[in-house]
Amino acid sequence: MASSKKRSECPISTSLEIWGDKWSLLIIRDLMFKKQCTYGDFLKSEEKIATNILASRLLVLEENNIIVKLEHPESKAKVLYRLTEKGIELFPVLVEISLWAEKYYDIPKERESIIAKAKNNKTEFIAKGIQKMKEGLN
Amino acid sequence: MASSKKRSECPISTSLEIWGDKWSLLIIRDLMFKKQCTYGDFLKSEEKIATNILASRLLVLEENNIIVKLEHPESKAKVLYRLTEKGIELFPVLVEISLWAEKYYDIPKERESIIAKAKNNKTEFIAKGIQKMKEGLN
DNA sequence: ATTTATTACTTGTATATTGCAAGTGATTTT
DNA sequence: AAAATCACTTGCAATATACAAGTAATAAAT
Numbered sequence: 001m002a003s004s005k006k007r008s009e010c011p012i013s014t015s016l017e018i019w020g021d022k023w024s025l026l027i028i029r030d031l032m033f034k035k036q037c038t039y040g041d042f043l044k045s046e047e048k049i050a051t052n053i054l055a056s057r058l059l060v061l062e063e064n065n066i067i068v069k070l071e072h073p074e075s076k077a078k079v080l081y082r083l084t085e086k087g088i089e090l091f092p093v094l095v096e097i098s099l100w101a102e103k104y105y106d107i108p109k110e111r112e113s114i115i116a117k118a119k120n121n122k123t124e125f126i127a128k129g130i131q132k133m134k135e136g137l138n
Numbered sequence: 139m140a141s142s143k144k145r146s147e148c149p150i151s152t153s154l155e156i157w158g159d160k161w162s163l164l165i166i167r168d169l170m171f172k173k174q175c176t177y178g179d180f181l182k183s184e185e186k187i188a189t190n191i192l193a194s195r196l197l198v199l200e201e202n203n204i205i206v207k208l209e210h211p212e213s214k215a216k217v218l219y220r221l222t223e224k225g226i227e228l229f230p231v232l233v234e235i236s237l238w239a240e241k242y243y244d245i246p247k248e249r250e251s252i253i254a255k256a257k258n259n260k261t262e263f264i265a266k267g268i269q270k271m272k273e274g275l276n
Numbered sequence: 277a278t279t280t281a282t283t284a285c286t287t288g289t290a291t292a293t294t295g296c297a298a299g300t301g302a303t304t305t306t
Numbered sequence: 307a308a309a310a311t312c313a314c315t316t317g318c319a320a321t322a323t324a325c326a327a328g329t330a331a332t333a334a335a336t
Contacts, residue, residue: 008185011249011253013164013185015239022158025150026148026151038284046146052286052323053322076332077282077332079283090238096234097153097231100230190294190295191294192314215302216313217313217314
């Protein structure tokens with residue numbers, strides 16, 4: 001269900017085959033902003049992903065080692081999803097997407113300050129963001 | 139046919155609604171590598187995009203001012219597609235995707251040297267790439 | 277203890293997008 | 307004038323998405 005054979009050896013094509021759709025990067029975005037999410041947390045996001053799509057995207061991301069499932073410390077009924085290192089390393093991609101959008105579209109007020117920061121010293125912003133997220137892996 | 143209402147104000151979501159699919163960034167990639175392409179050039183790419191999808195993606199990219207159609211200097215039967223400034227500004231996104239893929243997947247030999255260059259001095263690599271492409275706009 | 281609510285999903289069905297093969301009309305080459 | 311090339315379009319099957327509802331396991335409330 002998840003994978004057939006590669007279209008090509010192009011790294012961009014390979015990447016798009018995994019997360020090149022309208023939803024996967026939003027799941028990854030949520031995990032970067034909120035560090036850990038339950039299934040229900042994803043459903044609560046503004047974009048209103050359908051539950052069957054969420055389930056299928058989470059599976060693909062998990063199969064490709066971009067996210068992992070963890071047990072919730074407080075409830076056996078809940079599952080926590082978290083980014084792996086491989087998932088965290090997608091941060092620069094999301095930053096560049098945000099910076100591109102900021103040039104050509106209106107940005108919500110509450111994002112302005114963080115985008116300004118990213119723009120101001122991109123290299124450092126990315127490095128620190130990744131570093132912080134990787135600390136959370138332990 | 140192209141646009142309904144936005145899912146959200148999130149810049150990442152906005153971007154994905156335009157080019158968040160398996161094909162659009164490959165079209166943009168081709169235009170970055172080859173500067174200008176005819177319809178047939180896109181069809182020749184390794185990934186073998188279907189012609190109806192190509193037509194629909196080109197339309198969306200054009201509607202969103204990411205590419206433009208130009209007349210071919212040598213033939214009235216051909217159409218040239220080229221990136222706009224807005225399209226060129228997607229270069230950093232493609233670079234980061236490539237660098238991510240390079241960490242986790244095998245890269246074709248002929249791409250190794252350029253990816254090494256990008257990795258070595260990312261900021262400069264991106265700036266120069268964009269500069270060069272923008273020169274081609276005149 | 278038993279009902280009620282939450283949780284992470286699954287299932288069913290309608291609609292939209294993609295994939296593939298073939299076709300069309302305008303040019304261009306022979 | 308005929309054949310080839312060009313940028314697409316069309317038709318249809320396959321797949322993916324959207325929306326609504328359902329299920330089994332756990333947890334909370336009574």
